[in-house]
Amino acid sequence: QNIGDALDLRREAAVPRGVATRGLWADAAQGAILTLADGREMIDFAAGIAVVNTGHRHPAVMEAAGAQMARFTHTCFHVAPYEGYVALAERLNAAAPGAFAKRTMLVTTGAEAVENAIKMARAFTGRSGVVAFGGSFHGRTLMGMALTGKQVPYKAGFGAMPPEIHHAPFPDPLGGIDEAEALAALDRLFAGAIDPARVAAMIVEPVQGEGGFNPASPDFLRALRERCDRHGIVMIADEVQTGIARTGALFAMERAGVAADITTLAKGLAGGFPLSAVVARAEIADAAPAGGLGGTYAGNPVAAAAALAVLDTVEAEGLCAAARRIGEAMTARLSALAAEGHGIAEVRGPGAMVAVEFGEGEGSAYRPDPARAGRVIAGCEARGLIVLPCGTRGNAVRLLPPLVVDDATLARAMDIFEAATREAGA
Numbered sequence: 001q002n003i004g005d006a007l008d009l010r011r012e013a014a015v016p017r018g019v020a021t022r023g024l025w026a027d028a029a030q031g032a033i034l035t036l037a038d039g040r041e042m043i044d045f046a047a048g049i050a051v052v053n054t055g056h057r058h059p060a061v062m063e064a065a066g067a068q069m070a071r072f073t074h075t076c077f078h079v080a081p082y083e084g085y086v087a088l089a090e091r092l093n094a095a096a097p098g099a100f101a102k103r104t105m106l107v108t109t110g111a112e113a114v115e116n117a118i119k120m121a122r123a124f125t126g127r128s129g130v131v132a133f134g135g136s137f138h139g140r141t142l143m144g145m146a147l148t149g150k151q152v153p154y155k156a157g158f159g160a161m162p163p164e165i166h167h168a169p170f171p172d173p174l175g176g177i178d179e180a181e182a183l184a185a186l187d188r189l190f191a192g193a194i195d196p197a198r199v200a201a202m203i204v205e206p207v208q209g210e211g212g213f214n215p216a217s218p219d220f221l222r223a224l225r226e227r228c229d230r231h232g233i234v235m236i237a238d239e240v241q242t243g244i245a246r247t248g249a250l251f252a253m254e255r256a257g258v259a260a261d262i263t264t265l266a267k268g269l270a271g272g273f274p275l276s277a278v279v280a281r282a283e284i285a286d287a288a289p290a291g292g293l294g295g296t297y298a299g300n301p302v303a304a305a306a307a308l309a310v311l312d313t314v315e316a317e318g319l320c321a322a323a324r325r326i327g328e329a330m331t332a333r334l335s336a337l338a339a340e341g342h343g344i345a346e347v348r349g350p351g352a353m354v355a356v357e358f359g360e361g362e363g364s365a366y367r368p369d370p371a372r373a374g375r376v377i378a379g380c381e382a383r384g385l386i387v388l389p390c391g392t393r394g395n396a397v398r399l400l401p402p403l404v405v406d407d408a409t410l411a412r413a414m415d416i417f418e419a420a421t422r423e424a425g426a
């Protein structure tokens with residue numbers, strides 16, 4: 001019995017089934033390479049699900065975290081605050097889209113950032129309604145789950161959702177929803193299901209992540225901004241997956257030239273340490289009373305130090321430009337592959353956030369092919385490349401390379417993806 005199978009058995013006996021695993025037991029990681037417990041060296045295009053944008057164990061991030069660990073690892077910011085938290089807040093306030101005064105609070109996970117964004121919007125507006133989008137993913141906490149626009153496996157069976165949460169369709173051309181239809185449905189929602197004057201917040205991913213790397217166009221985001229302005233609704237951009245250089249800009253909303261009132265960040269922010277942020281318009285952030293926001297572990301000092309080093313690294317190594325370059329290289333290879341067929345319905349996504357959707361047919365005859373996507377993922381894994389599924393139809397494969405990946409490794413990853421895709425059709 002190999003070491004991975006033995007660990008799988010122990011996992012099955014000790015950890016709940018709902019906590020799904022892939023069987024890629026980790027031993028060590030550096031840059032774009034993950035070494036497994038059984039000794040296999042894998043090119044890691046999951047990047048911890050868009051977390052190690054600066055690569056595994058980036059030296060600058062390790063050094064900053066190590067220096068902080070030598071001083072203290074926890075005091076609780078509410079008890080004995082530390083400068084790193086404030087320095088990171090200042091950096092994010094200055095960098096996030098929107099020429100207005102901002103405040104940043106730090107928490108630990110993406111879901112927690114989303115929870116706090118909603119709390120701020122409700123405290124500021126005195127309203128309780130929230131509009132989210134079909135196919136979205138916002139986390140597994142109660143509010144995060146309620147906002148998420150997919151039942152299985154995220155919501156079904158987990159009981160009553162908080163009231164006054166409504167979903168509008170997100171544009172999904174392959175699924176038969178264009179942007180005009182998505183906007184018309186939003187307007188119907190406001191005319192029918194919920195009075196916009198009761199809506200505190202609208203939350204949108206500028207590029208849906210778990211939902212399949214579906215980009216919202218600049219026009220669509222501008223139209224949402226316009227509706228939020230018209231109805232006094234706080235616009236929240238959930239940049240947990242798109243943020244920190246992934247799409248070729250520090251924030252995906254920059255690409256659309258639209259500023260949300262609140263931006264949520266996590267994943268790439270601290271280069272592998274658990275940290276998330278809520279960057280909000282000052283008056284919205286300050287609406288909650290003292291003591292209403294925060295948490296024991298919120299804004300851990302080691303993670304905050306790592307995040308400052310991540311932001312330095314993104315700048316020093318030009319990782320936004322790197323994301324664009326990597327994205328162009330991947331898209332060129334994948335589009336050439338799609339031109340040959342292989343059941344590829346679409347190659348999409350900005351910067352180094354690229355997904356390949358598998359399916360056949362057009363319009364109402366479109367048939368998604370999740371089985372083929374599964375074979376591609378397995379074929380990649382067998383050849384030494386880790387990629388992840390995504391998409392509301394389960395038929396897309398996402399490529400999330402660390403933005404420090406070198407050209408040779410990137411080319412090898414694309415060779416593997418190509419071989420796995422060819423084989424998956426046979």
Ligand code: PMP
Nearest residue numbers: 109110111137138139209240241
């Ligand atoms: N929002 C988005 C857009 C995400 O992609 C995710 C995680 N995939 C979350 C929220 C939740 O983040 P976390 O898993 O850290 O709670």
